[in-house]
Amino acid sequence: MHPELEALLEIQDLKTQRRELGETPSRDMQEAVFGLSTEEALSILDAKIAEMEEALAPDVRGRYRRIANKQPRVVVPVIRGTCYGCFVQIPTALASDADRNEEVRSCQSCGRFLYLID
Amino acid sequence: MELREFFTEGAIQLDLKGESKDEILKELIALLAVDEKSQGILYKMLKRRENLGSTGIGRGIAIPHCRSLVVNRLRVAFGRKTSGVDFKAIDEQPARYFFLIVAPPLEVSNRYLPVLGKIAQFSKEPDVSARLDELTNPLEFLALLQEKGV
């Protein structure tokens, strides 16, 4: 996998974790079941996300910021040839590439970064 | 929804070999049928969650969990390490039973939190550690979930 794509994936996963921790059912469960201090956890996650965003290569970071300013999901999976950001079909050549995820690719329709999974 | 339907025999390991928290996490992840690269990313995410606060909820039970883009559906695994490992659990006791839950960021059926809740509920059953200790094969684990009606 392309190292920048891996970094993007990790950032997106952290943002998912961060978003969920800010929502009532998840927050309540984290506090009740795991005794998590959510306020502290949120600030740790925010700091980590900011640090990882800064570490992105400048061109990738520019593209990342443009999308992140508009929507929460910057990296989306491609499942069975469909971009799960905008639900538009990805060109077959791209979706079936043998070197999948070895390049940082964006959806031509919505601009989000693409991660190909089975 | 029943917990039983999320577990497969192949994702149940009653004799984990790991001697540390990290080794146990890796072993649990390996029970999910995902490629090596995805395993590495899941490991990082699970570690990040553990760093916020241990998922060891006491009485020998730990529920490591995360959402990640590398999986396309909810997956669970169960592992047992009878001698226990230090998991930095709430009660500072070694963890011996591990429920791993991973899910994609968005699921149509949204079962991640309910599954997490059911496992937490199951863990509160007074005889659960004794029963988990007695298990001799994965099918008995599945039968126990069914018996407890979770």
Ligand SMILES: [Zn+2]
């Ligand atoms: Zn798209």
